Amino acid sequence: MLLGRLRDPYINYRHRRLFHVLRVSIALTVTFAVVHLFPLEHSSWALVSTVMVMGNLPHIGGVLDKGRQRLLGTLVGAGIGLLLISLPIPGRGVQIGALVAIAIATWLVFSSRQAYxxxxxxxxxxxxxxNGAPDFSVALWRSADVLIGTLIGIAATLVILPHKATDVLRFMLADNLDRLARLYHAHTSATSAPGVDTRELLKATSALLVKQRGLVDAVHREGRLSRGEVDELISYQRRMLSTIELLLESHWTTREGHDRINAMQGLRDQQHSLARDLGTLAFQVRTGQPISTDISPFELHSFAELAVGARGTDGRMLFSPSGYLWLNRELARVAASTAQRLASLERLPSKRLRRRAGRHGLHEAQRLDSKEGSQNDPGSH
Structure with missing residues (x-):
């Protein structure tokens, strides 16, 4: 039972800082034990490598990517170093050769994912x-220590309370969809929802987008989602956020345009339905369910006459109602594309999350959110 809780992706996500501290501490303990039990020279490099590989990366994908790069860089660098000191190069030839090799490597990895x-x-x-002296013993020991520390760090990340970057992305995506639903519902309600600070929600949503961008390589390394798929999900969130921000920041230049929107019977019902669908989509992502949310496009034909023929008291055309309807239609379209893309990702749903969702109150939270949304929806009465 305890092991099941510790391997629960949601528990790991909520307590990722504590679990990461435990992983690093245990990995360092193992490395200390190895360097004390076996006569390793220059053993401090093993300890440094363990910390460097795990660092501030609490998830498997990040450590695998960093560990792979560290192993690759160490093996190639040590191999070329051994080659240089073994050749009969006179004077400062070894240092010159090393400078040339480092310059070439720096050129190749400049602004690439292989910088580490x-x-x-x-x-x-x-x-x-x-210093250029042919000391093979020191060279081999230093290389071996780096490899040992790196492998211990990778093994600790894979075995001890493993935490996946894919799950981090999942919960960040669900949090953002929830925030987008709350922002849109606050905008479409007759009166602003109490306690909803739109500026703080916009700021938090934008911050999570930045964090998701930093997970792309780690998620790809875990093999469940590709870089392109993660980029696409981030792009959908960014477009929805921009559209909702435009809706929140829009101001009516005339009272007539505002009255035209209020006169559109059924518009608020569609808006509230879209907000609920976004919340449901967030719930399905968070609980690891296959995505089944079907977001309907906005039906604007019934509002065409009120929007296109809108004129002010001075007889001039009013373009604001048409622009407002277009923004809502675009939001619904991007939300539907997001739901369809999520539904196509066969490796995103999680059986373990579905089994344990009820244990950490996610089903109850969804029922409360749905009930609250119905009470705030004028069309539900």
Missing amino acids: AGLMFAISLLLVIG
Whole structure:
């Protein structure tokens, strides 16, 4: 029972800081034990490597990516270093060769995803050549220590309370969809929902988009979603956020335009339905369910006459009602595309999350949200 709770993705996400501290501490303990039980020279490099690989990355994908780059950079850098000090190069030829190799590596990894591998290449190469003297023993020990520490860090991340970047992305996506639903509902309600600070919600939603962007490589490394799929989900969120922000920040230049919108019977019902659908979509993502939310497009034909033929008291055309309807239609269209894309991701749903969703109150929270939304929806009475 306890093991099931500790492997629950939602529990791991909520307590990821504590679990990460435990993982790093246990990994360092294991590394300390290894360097004390076995006669490893320059053993401090093993300890440093363990910390460097795990660092501030609490999820599997990030550590795998960083560990892979560290191993690659270490092996190639150490190999070239051993080659340089083994060749009969006179004078400062070893240092010159190392500078040329580092320059080439820096050029190749500049502004790429392999920048950390390039850094480890340079560090390993410099550690091996030292002052240029052909000391193979020191070079081999330093390389071995780096490899041992890196492997211990990777193993600890995979075995000890494993935490996946895919689950981090899942919960961040669900949180953002919830916030978008709340923002849109606050905008479409006759009176603003009490306690809803739109500026803070907009800021929090934007911040989570930035964090999701930083997870792209880690999620891809875990093999459940590709970089393109994650980029697409982030793009949909950004477009919905921009549209809702435009709706929130829009101001009517004339009273006539506002009255025209209020006269559109059924518009508020469609808006409230879209807000509820966004909330339901967030719930399905958070609880690992297959996505079944079907978001209907906005039906604007019945409002066409009121919008297109709108004129002010001075006889001029009013363009604001048409623009307002277009923004709502675009929001519904992007939300529907988001739901369809999520439904097509066969590897995103989680059986473990579905089994344990009721244990941490997610089903009850969804029922309360639905009840509150119905009470605030004028069309439901």
